[in-house]
Amino acid sequence: MNNILDRLYAESHDDLASFAFDDAVVRVFPDMIQRSVPGYTTIIPMIGIITSHYVQPDSTLYDLGCSLGEATLAMRHCVDKPGCKIVAVDNSEAMIQRCQTYLDADSSRVPVELLLDDIRHITMSHASVVTLNFTLQFIAPEDRLPLLNNIVNGLNEGGVLILSEKLMFDQDEQMLQEALHYDFKRANGYSELEISQKRTALENYLIPETLEQHRERLLAAGFKQAVLWYQCFNFCSLLAVK
Numbered sequence: 486m487n488n489i490l491d492r493l494y495a496e497s498h499d500d501l502a503s504f505a506f507d508d509a510v511v512r513v514f515p516d517m518i519q520r521s522v523p524g525y526t527t528i529i530p531m532i533g534i535i536t537s538h539y540v541q542p543d544s545t546l547y548d549l550g551c552s553l554g555e556a557t558l559a560m561r562h563c564v565d566k567p568g569c570k571i572v573a574v575d576n577s578e579a580m581i582q583r584c585q586t587y588l589d590a591d592s593s594r595v596p597v598e599l600l601l602d603d604i605r606h607i608t609m610s611h612a613s614v615v616t617l618n619f620t621l622q623f624i625a626p627e628d629r630l631p632l633l634n635n636i637v638n639g640l641n642e643g644g645v646l647i648l649s650e651k652l653m654f655d656q657d658e659q660m661l662q663e664a665l666h667y668d669f670k671r672a673n674g675y676s677e678l679e680i681s682q683k684r685t686a687l688e689n690y691l692i693p694e695t696l697e698q699h700r701e702r703l704l705a706a707g708f709k710q711a712v713l714w715y716q717c718f719n720f721c722s723l724l725a726v727k
């Protein structure tokens with residue numbers, strides 16, 4: 486995937502627009518997400534490991550909010566059961582267009598259906614593995630439980646959801662975890678201006694919740710088990726089993 490440097494917030498913007506997954510973001514996305522999300526480069530290959538463990542024959546795997554398809558590709562290369570396909574969904578046209586070129590260049594022959602759609606509006610069925618890799622945080626809070634209900638309904642018994650999210654904490658821990666996250670961004674070359682402008686652009690768009698909120702909602706949606714399998718500073722990934 487491309488490695489064009491993310492300099493979107495390097496210059497001062499007087500009129501800072503809210504963040505959007507548009508052409509400008511798509512161009513720098515691989516660099517942006519790796520330098521901004523601690524643990525992203527660990528989580529992607531682990532999605533492959535989890536997929537190998539839970540994929541069922543003749544099932545569908547879903548990647549919801551697939552962006553450029555990093556998680557889709559990790560899943561695709563770890564599907565070792567017959568009759569499976571992957572459905573990857575994103576509502577950003579720019580993401581879907583670029584994602585298609587990456588899928589076309591990939592060597593795996595596991596079928597992937599790429600949908601330009603809102604993940605709140607799709608119907609899922611016969612699912613074994615569903616991934617929400619840093620996507621639920623962009624869905625309005627009141628739409629999160631209905632989406633999880635929809636996922637549970639579409640999953641086979643024993644199927645799983647991999648849910649990766651930015652986390653919120655109580656005030657003291659929030660300061661500690663956030664400070665370490667900003668250190669991570671500085672260590673990856675982001676300036677104070679870039680960090681603060683990106684923070685403003687994401688306000689009211691990326692809405693993080695606590696680990697407890699996630700666990701409780703996953704159980705309320707009908708998952709039997711919801712375990713934290715990974716955390717790096719204020720970013721985590723949960724595995725929920727139906």
Ligand code: GEK
Binds near residue numbers: 550605623
């Ligand atoms: C990865 N999973 O690289 N319907 C469909 N897509 C949506 C919606 C929606 N309602 N809201 C947001 N998105 C990827 C990374 S990025 C995370 C996911 C980030 C899409 C949005 O267009 C974007 O592509 C993605 O969710 C979030 O493993 O940028 O921090």
